[in-house]
Amino acid sequence: MTPPNSSDVAADYLAVRMWASTVCFLIMAFFNLIINWTIVCEERLRRHARFVLIFHLLFSALVYFGVCSAFHLQMYVRASPPPAACRAVVTLLITSASNILLTLTAMALDRYCAVCFPLKYSAGCSWHWPWLTGLLTWGLAAVIPLTLLADGDAPKPCNREQLRKGSVHKMVLISVCFAVILFSYARILQESRRLGVLNRSNSMGRRTIALHGTQLAVYLLPNFVNFLLQCLERSGQLRSDTRSLCGVLVFAFFSAAQCVAPVVYGLRKEELLEDLQRHFPGLVCNVAGLLKWTVRRTHPGLPACPRERASTSQRLISQELPQTSV
Template sequence: MNFSSENCNISDWLKLEATVKASVYVVTFSIATSITIVITAIVSQNLQLRKDVRLVFLCHHLLCISSYCGLGVVFQGMRALMANSPLLLCWLVFGAQLSVGEGILLTLALMALNTYLDICYPLNSPSMVDRAKYRILTATWTTVILKNVGLFLIEGTNPAPASVFQSAPLCPVILNGMPARVIGMFFLALLLSVILVSYCLIYREGKRAGHFNRSNIKARRTVLVHLLQISLHMIPTLLFIGLGKQCGTFFFALNLVLFGVFAFAQCFNPLVYGLRNRELQRKLYPWLHCQKKQQGASLNKNLVLRSNSSLNRCVSLG
């Protein structure tokens, strides 16, 4: 069911792997969170942007990335430091990270579907999707949580109930059995099919309408960049689930390579789907200028207050 130092006898490799992953997660968490804060602040402060369904899905997507990287720091840090955490705590942290990780791909699928509806059904899609966007998000998150809870109940029945409260130095993961891997592969393949079909239909409609002619290089480049970014998400994930946790130096090296590719995609996801958005680009520079003006005003206010307090002290001394 799980992968630990007892059945592989290479705890040093596990600790090294966790240390590398925790370090990479710290970097990706810092980059993703900083961009997420900026984009979320811009969207939340503008009424027109808050009504844009694409940007609502984008904010949820970026929050999933930040949460995934933050939980990765916690989980891999527990393994790297050999914190002797209870097995139940390890499973809860890993389960939360797995859920928000699937949320990354779910929101990508929702963004692709929304783009398809905007292009192919421009008259009906805005009102239809706008009314149902929060119900769609609620339904998707409910599906993810129920799926993972069900798998945890299936694979978590092997150990005795008392053993889940015992300490586990290397925090062995769960959901490594064949049923969880098959369901995980099917779930990811379904999301990948939705994304690819949506982009194929978008390309067909754009080509019919003349948007993907030779002169419009930017439209074709955008589709290619999105497909490349999605492949950096999906290919490492599918390979990782398909191979499972296996012993040996080769599998550890392959695991780190796949993880590095996936982490690279997490860093650039906010840039590809966020800062390449025209509406956000138009609001970004005024927002940054406004923030600088506010910081300058607060700095001047502090200087005035300090000078007044110094003057009052001088008058009192005189």
């Protein structure tokens, strides 16, 4: 039997990346339409930092998967875009990926301030600062790609080698954001235990923490895994074809997880679900039913009881504080 050609294998891997990013883009476009439209239309949602940051996260993921799909598509069809167009695509791709991480960091800091400094948070928080935070994160996210691509090198093929530039800069950004997020949630856990709202009987609080941790993991882990694979390949401990196979598997799996995680996180917000059911009644019921079926299949031991609203003290971690002055 003739061994497969390396170019054919590379084309297959590229096709997997293209289709994975395209499917994720379509899913994100659908949920951006219904969730972000609801957030923008409802005044009580667009004035809450929690929902505005969800808006930024979903929009950043939409841009990322859209540009990622276009980037892999032009590689798959072997197009030759102009160097300026290639730089623009790579810049937007790295910027949107960095902005997702910065938005997650902003969400962690927002919860940290709301839980650990509730009076100052409620007194000093205004409705427009989360929108300005989104603009700030986009500006900060553009620093790395603009710095790397402003050298004006000679035109090169627009491939994945362009994305591997500045791996050290990216790991520094990821490490700093990870440290800030870890510190924020450690302080949230400490404060919640001190107040007595995070105990064995408060399963909702534990599920919220677990959901936040899972959401952060699906965005942070692939960066560390890819960096580890690159180090192993450079040291000669991992073959190039094995590294390519592992890379495409990591990309496909975590792309699906990154696509689903912010949607599940947003649909868990009861205030958002109420407005979604009013704007899209039949659709939201079907999506909620699908999520409940998934939970029952993955956690068969959980009782099938309807979800009730918890008190404010029990939902300290996930509940927005009232916007009242002190």
